[in-house]
Amino acid sequence: MNITALKGFKDILPEEALLWQRIEMTAREVFRRFAFKEIKVPILEKTALFARSIGETTDIVEKEMYSFVDRNGESLTMRPEGTASVLRAFIEHSLQNQQPVQKLFTLGPMFRHERPQKGRLRQFHQMSVEVLGANQPELDAEVMAMASMVLTELGLTVSLEINSLGCPKCRPAFNEALLLFLDDKKDALCEDCQRRRLKNPLRVLDCKSSSCQSHYQSAPSIIAHLCAECADHFRVVQAGLTSMAIPYTINSFMVRGLDYYTRTTFELLTDSLGAQSAVGAGGRYDGLIKQLGGPDLPGIGFAMGMERLVLMLQQQSSNLEPVQSGLFVAALGERARGIGFAMAQALRCRGVQVLMDYADSSLKSQMKQSGKQNCRHTLILGDEELSKGEAILRDMNTKGQETIPIPLPGVLGEWSAMLAEKIQ
RNA sequence: GUGAGCAUAGCUCAGUCGGUUAGAGCGUCGGAUUGUGGUUCCGAAGGUCGUCGGUUCGAUCCCGACUGUUCACCCCA
Numbered sequence: 001m002n003i004t005a006l007k008g009f010k011d012i013l014p015e016e017a018l019l020w021q022r023i024e025m026t027a028r029e030v031f032r033r034f035a036f037k038e039i040k041v042p043i044l045e046k047t048a049l050f051a052r053s054i055g056e057t058t059d060i061v062e063k064e065m066y067s068f069v070d071r072n073g074e075s076l077t078m079r080p081e082g083t084a085s086v087l088r089a090f091i092e093h094s095l096q097n098q099q100p101v102q103k104l105f106t107l108g109p110m111f112r113h114e115r116p117q118k119g120r121l122r123q124f125h126q127m128s129v130e131v132l133g134a135n136q137p138e139l140d141a142e143v144m145a146m147a148s149m150v151l152t153e154l155g156l157t158v159s160l161e162i163n164s165l166g167c168p169k170c171r172p173a174f175n176e177a178l179l180l181f182l183d184d185k186k187d188a189l190c191e192d193c194q195r196r197r198l199k200n201p202l203r204v205l206d207c208k209s210s211s212c213q214s215h216y217q218s219a220p221s222i223i224a225h226l227c228a229e230c231a232d233h234f235r236v237v238q239a240g241l242t243s244m245a246i247p248y249t250i251n252s253f254m255v256r257g258l259d260y261y262t263r264t265t266f267e268l269l270t271d272s273l274g275a276q277s278a279v280g281a282g283g284r285y286d287g288l289i290k291q292l293g294g295p296d297l298p299g300i301g302f303a304m305g306m307e308r309l310v311l312m313l314q315q316q317s318s319n320l321e322p323v324q325s326g327l328f329v330a331a332l333g334e335r336a337r338g339i340g341f342a343m344a345q346a347l348r349c350r351g352v353q354v355l356m357d358y359a360d361s362s363l364k365s366q367m368k369q370s371g372k373q374n375c376r377h378t379l380i381l382g383d384e385e386l387s388k389g390e391a392i393l394r395d396m397n398t399k400g401q402e403t404i405p406i407p408l409p410g411v412l413g414e415w416s417a418m419l420a421e422k423i424q
Numbered sequence: 425g426u427g428a429g430c431a432u433a434g435c436u437c438a439g440u441c442g443g444u445u446a447g448a449g450c451g452u453c454g455g456a457u458u459g460u461g462g463u464u465c466c467g468a469a470g471g472u473c474g475u476c477g478g479u480u481c482g483a484u485c486c487c488g489a490c491u492g493u494u495c496a497c498c499c500c501a
Contacts, residue, residue, distance in 0.1 A: 365454090366461090
């Protein structure tokens with residue numbers, strides 16, 4: 001086998017796909033309760049969209065995007081995240097004119113050319129949620145509540161950390177204070193922080209080096225630098241979380257990797273995923289819609305990483321046992337197969353899951369298959385049954401057997417309705 | 425982009441201090457008297473021991489390169 005999947009691109013085999021379905025169903029159900037609607041957007045966009053939204057100097061844009069020039073000479077990019085596309089669609093269709101506050105979610109693959117490791121792939125999947133057109137802090141709390149509800153309903157425990165990054169009014173003052181502080185300490189910092197200090201000063205606060213962290217104990221706090229409006233906003237967000245009884249901690253060192261965030265940011269963290277601690281993260285991005293050429297409307301959103309949720313569920317080992325269901329038609333001989341085939345089709349029309357073996361296998365083998373596939377019933381149809389005009393219906397669970405009539409072609413519909421009723 | 429570990433059957437892994445036909449468990453298929461599953465017992469299929477080169481009388485084992493993969497840094501969901 002010399003053609004294999006690409007590095008960082010993974011097949012999701014049927015067993016694992018079951019977990020994906022469970023996550024998606026749970027999320028869709030929770031999103032419904034909060035009246036979010038699904039939007040589906042393309043995977044491929046013009047490169048400029050991401051450069052403008054995520055930030056020209058972020059790692060994502062600088063070195064992780066799958067970008068290429070298409071046949072028309074235009075630079076296109078496989079989306080590295082979902083928000084930019086949703087906002088582009090929002091602006092392009094003037095959705096704010098249909099309903100002033102839009103609550104949207106989207107599911108799908110994202111692409112980043114990173115070195116793969118646990119919980120990190122080149123094609124990965126996110127559930128991405130956005131509220132566009134409203135800036136009330138209660139919404140920030142509601143969005144966090146929704147994210148944590150998805151996790152709770154999946155049986156996963158995570159911790160919620162929140163922060164406020166301020167707004168264009170108060171952030172410059174903080175930046176200045178931080179730069180001053182870092183300038184003072186610069187010789188004591190690690191190499192990475194030296195680099196970050198110049199490129200994106202906020203990022204140093206997130207450094208994992210314990211020696212750096214010990215210096216940052218006395219670093220200026222963004223929260224102390226918030227302007228009156230931002231401080232008030234943050235206060236109401238916290239009050240909202242408290243009133244919903246959602247536990248959280250404030251982490252004034254938390255930073256987001258995308259440049260567009262303002263005010264509230266948050267992360268849902270776990271310690272069970274190795275180096276990848278965030279299973280979900282998001283925040284407010286009040287200037288972004290305008291920055292992309294749309295109206296000056298606020299927004300907030302978050303994304304959850306599907307692969308990380310799957311990993312957590314797999315660790316839980318509390319995975320549900322397979323459910324017995326459906327019917328295996330064990331037909332022996334060509335004539336029986338012909339009749340069984342017609343029965344299967346009629347039953348499937350009635351919503352019954354029907355399995356059959358066409359390989360002329362022994363009854364024993366077909367019984368084995370029925371058991372292996374967790375069928376609830378097996379219908380035995382051989383020469384004996386054909387001559388009697390009665391098939392044997394076996395309940396695989398109780399091992400009880402009974403005979404049921406073999407229908408003439410004209411009454412198959414009626415017969416299948418009765419049998420469907422009986423075995424479902 | 426940087427670093428470290430790993431690479432033997434479909435899966436999880438033994439193993440050979442370098443020596444004729446490389447093993448186990450699980451899984452798959454078959455059998456245990458004619459047409460009745462899950463348990464048990466018996467059997468079978470399935471491997472160029474990642475690739476290429478080197479050392480050697482001889483390499484799956486030692487050495488090197490390459491490729492793949494895993495984890496971590498970085499970054500991020």
